[in-house]
Amino acid sequence: GSKKDTKKIAILTPYLSSVTTNQMVELLKKESKTKGWEANVVDTKGDVGQLVSRMEDVIATNVDAIVLVSTDPNQVKAQIQAAKEKNIPVFGCDSGYIEGMAMNATSDNKAMSKMITEHLFKQLGNKPINLVVLTHRPHPGVLKRTLEFDELRKKNPNVKKVIEQQVNVPGPIENSRKQMENLLLANKAEGSITAVWAGWDEPAIGATQAIQAAGRKDIIVTGIDGNSQAVNLIKQGSPLVATVKQNFSGMAEIVTKQIELVFQGEQITEKEQYAPASLITKENAGK
Amino acid sequence: MLQVRDLDKRFGLHYALSKISLDIHSGEIHALVGENGAGKSTLIKILTGIYQPNGGKVFWNNQETVIREPKTARKIGIQVVHQDRQLIASFSGYENLFLGISYPKQKLGLGIRWGAMKKEADQLKSKLGIQLDLRKLAEHMSPSEKTMLEIMRAAMLDCQLLILDEPTAALSDEESELLFELINKLVAKGTAILYVSHRMNEILRLSDRVTVMRNGKIAGTFSTKEMSKDTLVQLMTNQTSSIKKQMQKTSFSNKENVLQLKQVTSKDQKVKNVSLDVKQGEIVGIFGLAGSGRTELLETIYGTRHLKTGQMEIQGKIVSSFSPKHSLARGVILIPEDRRGDGLIVDMSIRENMTLSTLSEFSSIYNIKNQKEKTAVRTWMERLQVKATSSEQPIKELSGGNQQKVVFAKALLSKPILYLCDEPTQAVDVMTREEIHQLLKDQVSHDSGVLFVSSDVQEVLDISDRIYVIHEGEIVAEFENEAVTAEQILQVCYNQRKQSDV
Amino acid sequence: MNRNLATTYSSSLLRLFRVYGTLFAGVLIILCFSILRPDSFATLDNVINISRQISFLVMIALGATLVMAVGEFDLSIGAMASLGGVMAAKLAVSGQPMWLCILLPLAISLVIGYINGWIVTKFKVLSFITTLGMGTILGGITFWLTDGATIFENIPESFRYLGQEMWFTIPILSFIMLFLTILFWYIMSYTPFGRRLYAIGGNEAASRNAGISVAINKNLAFALCAVLATLTGILMASRLGSAQPTSGDGLFLPAYAAAFLGMTSFKEGVPNIWGTFVGAAIIGILANGLTMLEVPPFLQDVVTGSIVIAAVILQKIGRDSS
């Protein structure tokens, strides 16, 4: 740590342009301000290699704490060790926990995926299910969700067909919309597609727009994240029926509180702390 | 040594060469002449492996040989200086010399021995008596320097047949003499020379035998001794030449100035303190040795080179804005020296090139009047006898001389009052050359003026009413073209050089 | 002679191939998909669908084509499109009238594009590096305007009109795309301005000597390119009803792919408008058809890449014999 009075924390993420990550970072910044810390945000635009370099840079400037937002800590293992050697605590926010970090606050990706998938299957009932999966596996969080979903859908005997599509990033809404348009035209018969499972909210929004434009009433969509555009669509009664709202403010609050504890010289015992996620449906949307 | 039998070459449906047969003996200088587009360069490109023939055979030292790529040609001993310069712009003279041949390498390892390379090159340079700064990058060399460099390159390797495609087109007389000496040296060693040129004097003086090409066919091979300029021209065109040269002297003292320069100096000092004038109806020649700044002078007038001090008047009006665009608006046009680099857009068609500087005449802001454009282009193609399949043919497919004609047609289309001609007849066949001269004379009779630069003293004397001699960017003499001879003009140049050497 | 006739025939066929090869490849792709998915691919609905899907790519690639015609590159088109969408959306949210939401960003991008050109022509800097730098700057500005978040709240319904409505069952987007393609084809082929752009791209020195104001015309090409990119971004935001700060970035590479594919068609080796259109169409049709065939994601990439390469090779077949 440094000898200066104001504590400095560095917030690092590769995904600042994602709505949810952005939300968390904003919250962290706000919380830090109220505590009187100086927060510096570093974004590497999806580039993990860059993230490693930037993390080294902030370690070299002797910040007092580092927060990794939406990052797989396995990729910065060496840097976490380097930070530890310089006594700079590394916190995770929606990231993951590995040896050497102070802690991580997260809403469990696996749990969220389970929550939304079970909800989706409940909605679809006992009819044959034909699924479109919109995902982006290179993203570690989305990957975890997709893998959990894969497990669950294999166990469901009603699932007849699964079409997986990779959504391009940047530009996920436009891209998923196009893909959905094409799939809808290729599957015109009623019931040939019954649901869309999206790995996060942006493709869910794109798919919803495509379904609305095509005037199809027989398809429901789910997302994950609970970004406000998605919540809006759920409220309106669109094909987007549900998403899981991650408790981002909860995560940011947990991290802030833990940072404060560390600054006061205390030890953290709970390494993985969860801010529980909540299911958003038409009933509770916008409340 | 080299025998060519029934060679055919087709481009699309058009036969550029048909049934060409030719023999070249070792130790002879064999000239190849023909109109622009007769197929000389194409034949050479086949002999050096750039094009593949569509039919026919080539025998090299009595063995049938297929020259599949340029490498093969070099390996069997055919060296060439092409009509279009073949240099790497970003390479120095040294590096260009060693292009494509094995560099002197270090004993161990792969490195190049620059020192050895320089020594070898410098030795060759002094052996050939060429004066050239080989450290210069090719892109900074003038056209004549580039030619000398290419000639050196051809002489680098032992060659049995040296092909020269219009080597003197960009050379001054002095440099040409150097080249002739070199040729004679090589011939003495048993090398055969295939020599392409439009300069009949050179052909008559240099060659042992001459082959005349006409329209992609051989019109005959003759011993040069039996030939005269007129018969050659007649063979090339298949008709008796009708153009008669005559110089009628007019007095220009009462005419108005088209161009007047007062102590003009360019920003880069390549042009220094030049004062000159061109009167209506007058053709003014500019002569100087290579690198004397003739090109720079014309460029300064045209506005591509920045002017530092001095004053320029066009038709009595002081000029204050300098750029090609302004010059064109004033009626001043430039026929540039480097037609591929500065004159033509080689990927575009003849039509598009011809009307480029006068586009506004053929168009409103929102469209181009196709019919009008095509008619004009066709008219000029006929007047200048541009040899092409149609006005839509891309420039890059034209022979060198025909490209030059397009440059000229473009200039004529803008109906200028002042022509700045930088080597306008280089690479142009004898007939066209006369035509161009005649054209310029016709133009000046309509009260425009011409500033005419050529490396050929005789040409300057043939066409000019008045001659300025330029040396290191300065005007050093002025002659009325009455009793002056080529020797007198050259004398001035050489004297100047001696002085500045001291 | 018989032999000659045959040669003539086959050589003119080859010529056709050389000029229209990529177009043929496109037709072949369409045929394949039509046979494999007659009920969904080869339908009027899908044609309309594709026409809308390729509209963004076509528009932004038209701009790239203009800049390529003068022998330069503009790598800032993706960032420009993103910024355009964001500006328009912000203006719409702040309650400005629609015409202003569209015209103001276009005007701003005109200036930005002109600056791109000005730096390139004034300082003789490579356009590659200039526009890469400008793209980075624009990305920063977009980020600053949005805080990195997507703009979607309070966007008025009218903002979605152009992107989502139809005229006579055909999307307005498709009309705009066709209109712009024809317009720029006309400009490039039949106006002195277009001729000048091609001349500059062909030989800058010769064009200057022919009295063409090289700098101004180049600057204009950059300016038009930026305007087209911005328009693309605005329409994209209108279509999605939201503006993402990186929405246009993904268009950059496909746009150049389309333009380069186009260079192999119609006018060989020369960037040209209809070529670009065909290039964009091929890319769009491939994405559409492969999705419909439900080809697994990784195979889609492999197939797309292979077909693009095959399409350009196809067109070179028989080149040597000509």
Added chain:
Amino acid sequence: MNRNLATTYSSSLLRLFRVYGTLFAGVLIILCFSILRPDSFATLDNVINISRQISFLVMIALGATLVMAVGEFDLSIGAMASLGGVMAAKLAVSGQPMWLCILLPLAISLVIGYINGWIVTKFKVLSFITTLGMGTILGGITFWLTDGATIFENIPESFRYLGQEMWFTIPILSFIMLFLTILFWYIMSYTPFGRRLYAIGGNEAASRNAGISVAINKNLAFALCAVLATLTGILMASRLGSAQPTSGDGLFLPAYAAAFLGMTSFKEGVPNIWGTFVGAAIIGILANGLTMLEVPPFLQDVVTGSIVIAAVILQKIGRDSS
């Protein structure tokens, strides 16, 4: 004369500027950062830090420079790097010895690069479109190998050696980078092979007419470029201890930015090895310094873009007068 002396002096200063302008700009940037952050930027630790950070960019940009030297482009380098990392990591996980984990991917990429070149030279297809297609194909293969997921489980410790260890307190990565830079500088400047590559890039027709085997040399340039990209990917995976299926993609644009920045240095207008090195260093130093200055993200972009443009403009100052 005095005046002449002054002119000579100032003109040689301008010449220096023209040749080393970008280098000066780099030094200027370093000075600024050193003054603003003497305690963290201007430290030996940070120099070492930067040298490691730029190593990937330098290596991949060296390959781009080779291909640019022959007048072509390779847009598949990003995808090639990603694939390289993934291949190496998969091999390591499957328990292969280290040398195989490195050499096998390099050998494969050599072939892929050669194919790139072969398509370009054999069919006279634009390299832009060929390598764009190849990049797409490689992306698909990477995806197929990984299912889109990051590989990090069961990677043996030895795999991290090259990417994470030091020799004499200097990262091995920095040594590799320096070694490769010097090696390729030597090759390009002092071997016939290097001269041939430059000759081809300078004037392809003239080189062919001078007897150089254009196709083979070009193919080799593509092959070397692919090998360098793959090596970059492997080392990156070693450094991260994991291989992401898109890890190399982000290097593509910066690599060309570095190479183009480099073209403005040393040998004007010609891609050259040290120029590329300086270009990559400038990009790396800017990222490092701006992070240390805690410049907000959007401003970082604006500043980076502006400085890159300024650096190339700076170097053109006084061009007219020379």
